[in-house]
Every structure is written in structure tokens, then in C-alpha cells.
Amino acid sequence: MKLINEKNILKIVHENPGIYRKLIAEKTNLSSQTVTNLVTELVERRVLLEYAPSLGIKGRNPVSLSVNYSGFYMITADINIGRVAVYVNALDETVIASEERPVGQKTDVLDVLKEMIGRVLERAGTVRTILACAISVTGVVNEDKGIVVEAGKLNWYNLDLAGELSYLGVPVLVRNDANMFAYYEKSQFPADxxxxxxxxxxxxxxxxxxxxxxxxxxxxxxxxxxxxxxxxxxxxxxxxxxxxxxxxxxxxxxxxxxxxxxxxxxxxxxxxxxxxxxxxxxxxxxxxxxxxxxxxxxxxxxxxxxxxxxxxxxxxxxxxxxxxxxxxxxxxxxxxxKRLEIRTNVKITAISSRFLLDYYFSTESDIRL
CATH class of the missing domain: 3.30.420.40 (ATPase, nucleotide binding domain)
Incomplete structure (x- = not known):
């Protein structure tokens, strides 16, 4: 129950940056004391950050809260026909380390991916805790199982990509590239x-x-x-x-x-x-x-x-x-x-960060901030 309440509080702060404890209690129907205790623990763990905004009113201003996106890290891999890119990035989209490499039809893309992940993690340093690995793939993907069903130009057929990367010791989330982009758009325009x-x-x-x-x-x-x-x-x-x-x-x-x-x-x-x-x-x-x-x-x-x-x-x-x-x-x-829109130059780290946050808040995952 504590973990459920903790996630509910984080979701509310994520959706309402700058919110303060009293409003969190109202939105969650938790007691003020429960909210205070959980928020205090989350602040101590540097999951939440406190700041005191100037509201221009007399008396003591309420302490506002925001999620410390810069304190949590993930691996992002973008696998396209002709190119593989790997990043270690924070949830605020800041890139800590990265590597990009062209690949051809004769390239063993899986071996290349594993080598690149290893080098990028080494450059990022061991002090950073990785929450998950999110992989965007051009092809047909069984997203529940992390299996690339078909990516013909990569020579991948029924490849258990999540299983191949299980040695990382973190959840490996494999998504079709267009689907992952959809999570980014959903976060940008929740009313649509x-x-x-x-x-x-x-x-x-x-x-x-x-x-x-x-x-x-x-x-x-x-x-x-x-x-x-x-x-x-x-x-x-x-x-x-x-x-x-x-x-x-x-x-x-x-x-x-x-x-x-x-x-x-x-x-x-x-x-x-x-x-x-x-x-x-x-x-x-x-x-x-x-x-x-x-x-x-x-x-x-x-x-x-x-x-x-x-x-x-x-x-x-x-x-x-x-x-x-x-x-x-x-x-x-x-x-x-309403409209036709065009998106250009959207960073894959922005897409993967929004996707991982959506996954964390909308599923019963074993990821813990």
C-alpha cells in the first residue's frame, strides 16, 4: 500500500508541477499526515524537490514540489534501418553519454547494439543508477514480450531482444518506433x-x-x-x-x-x-x-x-x-x-523519457524512482 500511495503522489506531482502538500492530500484522499510522511521520505531520497515560490502574498508561502527528473537515468536505443544510436540520459532528457553508428544489411546489429551499450554505460560511470532500457525499433514488435517479430532489413525475425539484454539487470522495454513516438505526443497534448x-x-x-x-x-x-x-x-x-x-x-x-x-x-x-x-x-x-x-x-x-x-x-x-x-x-x-502537423528533429531521448514516465505511471512495473 505504501508503494501505491507513493506512486499516486508522484503521478500527481508529475502532472501538476509546483503543487503543495495540502492539494496532494485533497487529490489523493490521503490524510495530511500520510502525505507529509511520504513526501518527506521522497524528498530525502531526492525523488522530489522542494522550492518556495514567491506568490506575492503575506505570510508563509506553501512549499511547492516537483519531480527530480534529472536525478534518474535510463538507457535509450534507437534502431533504424542503416543506423543505431545508444544513449544514457536522465529523465529530463539530458544526455550523459552517447554513441551512434551506421549499420548495413550484413552487420550483426545485435552484437553492435550490445557493444555500444557497454561502451556508453562505461562512459556514463557507475555512480548513476539506471532505471530501465527503452528501445525503439523499426519493425513489428511484440511489445508485451519484448520480441522483435519482424525487422527484415535488420535481419531480425522473432528476436527476443528483451531476453538478449536481460544481463543489464533492469527492465528492457522494446517498442515499435511509431508507437514510442505516440507516447511522446500523448504527453504533449493530453486533451487530444x-x-x-x-x-x-x-x-x-x-x-x-x-x-x-x-x-x-x-x-x-x-x-x-x-x-x-x-x-x-x-x-x-x-x-x-x-x-x-x-x-x-x-x-x-x-x-x-x-x-x-x-x-x-x-x-x-x-x-x-x-x-x-x-x-x-x-x-x-x-x-x-x-x-x-x-x-x-x-x-x-x-x-x-x-x-x-x-x-x-x-x-x-x-x-x-x-x-x-x-x-x-x-x-x-x-x-x-483539427489539423495536420509535422514533427522534425524531435530528440529520441525526449521521446524515450516521456515513454518511460508514461509506462511507470500507467502500469504495475517493478521500476521504482
Whole structure:
């Protein structure tokens, strides 16, 4: 019961920074003495910090409380096609040590990951207590078990990644990259109950927050946006999934290179120079995406769609106005869709920190601050 009450107090302080003891007692229905005792212990353990704000009133001001995010640390690993990055960071997103490395299809990514974690931990120093390891992976993930079901370009199939890293002695939380990003967005905009993350990158993926919760599914494949059938003319394009004309065959990095006949980097440069053929190809991306996203908005009553990924970052000036215009033309008049948004340069340590805090407060985990 003490641990439950302690977590409830921490959650209230997390959601209401600057709150003081009396209000905590009111919100938790705990006695003032119980709150005082628990808060005192949390302050002594440096989990909570006290400060006295100047309220401009006579008499003694109440002592405010905040969570000491800078005093707790985690391992963050970001595993993408072509790149692995590992960090030791505080829950306030401060990076203590980091390492980044390119990887190819012939690279043993698991061995590389373990080596990088070891070096980063060594540089971070043993004085720092690690709460957990959070891993963002491009691929299909059984998030309950920490198993990467399929990440073909990494040569990972049914890889028990949590088991492989159990030697770390801390909880290992493995998440699909779009899903982990959804936890970050959820923390930023708690009032928006329904929204979608759409990642347009080397591959195509998505995640959903519905009713304020990140969507989960029995088979761990909710959000496979890349394998929705695109409305396309011309010859059918077979996909490795067994279908034809999957969205990924038209707007993924590989598909854009094939359609343009040049490397992706040259496409980026020629779009910057406003070459008509290059600009038209990016406008085609919007034409493929718009009807799919409009249908999802209508079906799920989404407040927002957030776009991310390298294609969105490089071609934001074309994609945002073009896609927003095309989507809104396809929506019913009664749909209350608020906005299309683009996220660029969001740090993975910010994403992982918000994810871990959400996990801590929303589950019966064995993590203890």
C-alpha cells in the first residue's frame, strides 16, 4: 500500500508541477499526515524537490514540489534501418553519454547494439543508477514480450531482444518506433483523445492514440500503414507481403528512388532547386496518402495527424500544404478534424523519457524512482 500511495503522489506531482502538500492530500484522499510522511521520505531520497515560490502574498508561502527528473537515468536505443544510436540520459532528457553508428544489411546489429551499450554505460560511470532500457525499433514488435517479430532489413525475425539484454539487470522495454513516438505526443497534448502518427521514411509506419491510449492489437501489427492498398493506375507493384500496390511500393524511400531513377539524395537536391519532375513526384506522395488518411480520419474521428520521417523532413514545404489541402477536400462536412502537423528533429531521448514516465505511471512495473 505504501508503494501505491507513493506512486499516486508522484503521478500527481508529475502532472501538476509546483503543487503543495495540502492539494496532494485533497487529490489523493490521503490524510495530511500520510502525505507529509511520504513526501518527506521522497524528498530525502531526492525523488522530489522542494522550492518556495514567491506568490506575492503575506505570510508563509506553501512549499511547492516537483519531480527530480534529472536525478534518474535510463538507457535509450534507437534502431533504424542503416543506423543505431545508444544513449544514457536522465529523465529530463539530458544526455550523459552517447554513441551512434551506421549499420548495413550484413552487420550483426545485435552484437553492435550490445557493444555500444557497454561502451556508453562505461562512459556514463557507475555512480548513476539506471532505471530501465527503452528501445525503439523499426519493425513489428511484440511489445508485451519484448520480441522483435519482424525487422527484415535488420535481419531480425522473432528476436527476443528483451531476453538478449536481460544481463543489464533492469527492465528492457522494446517498442515499435511509431508507437514510442505516440507516447511522446500523448504527453504533449493530453486533451487530444484520438490522433495518428504517420512515419514516411525508409519504410512506412503508423501508430494510433484512441481514447487517450496507444492502440495495441492481438497480433502486434496495428499501424502497418505501408501495407494499406494505394489507389494507383498502371502496372501492379508486387509487395513482399504477398499483396500488390501496397502504399510502401509508392512512397517509401526505395520506391521514390525507383520512380525517379536517381538516388534519394539527388531527389532532395532537385526538389530544392524546384525541378518540375522532382516536385511532381513529391506531390504524387500526397496524392497516394490523402485518400487513405482521410478515410482513417472519418472512421476514427481523429483530432490530429502527425507526420514524421525523413521524407516529411526533407519535403515539408511541399508535403504540408499539398497533403492538408487534399485531405480536407475528402472529408465529410461534419468531421471535426483539427489539423495536420509535422514533427522534425524531435530528440529520441525526449521521446524515450516521456515513454518511460508514461509506462511507470500507467502500469504495475517493478521500476521504482
Amino acid at each position: 483523445l484520438n490522433f495518428m502518427i504517420a512515419k514516411i521514411d525508409v519504410g512506412i509506419g503508423s501508430a494510433f492514440v484512441l481514447g487517450g491510449r496507444v492502440l495495441e492489437s492481438t497480433n502486434n501489427v496495428a499501424g502497418e500503414l505501408g501495407h494499406v492498398t494505394a489507389m494507383a493506375q498502371g502496372a501492379e507493384r508486387p509487395c513482399v507481403c504477398g499483396k500488390t500496390n501496397c502504399l510502401t511500393k509508392f512512397i517509401s524511400l526505395e520506391a521514390l528512388e525507383a520512380d525517379y531513377g536517381k538516388p534519394y539524395g539527388e531527389l532532395v537536391e532537385e526538389v530544392r532547386r524546384k525541378e518540375p519532375k522532382a516536385v511532381a513526384l513529391i506531390e504524387d506522395v500526397c496524392a497516394y496518402l490523402a485518400p487513405i488518411l482521410a478515410n482513417v480520419i472519418i472512421l476514427l474521428d481523429l483530432d490530429r495527424i502527425i507526420l514524421c520521417g525523413c521524407t516529411v523532413e526533407y519535403f515539408e514545404s511541399i508535403i504540408y500544404p499539398c497533403l492538408d489541402r487534399k485531405i480536407r477536400k475528402l472529408l465529410s462536412y461534419w468531421v471535426s478534424f
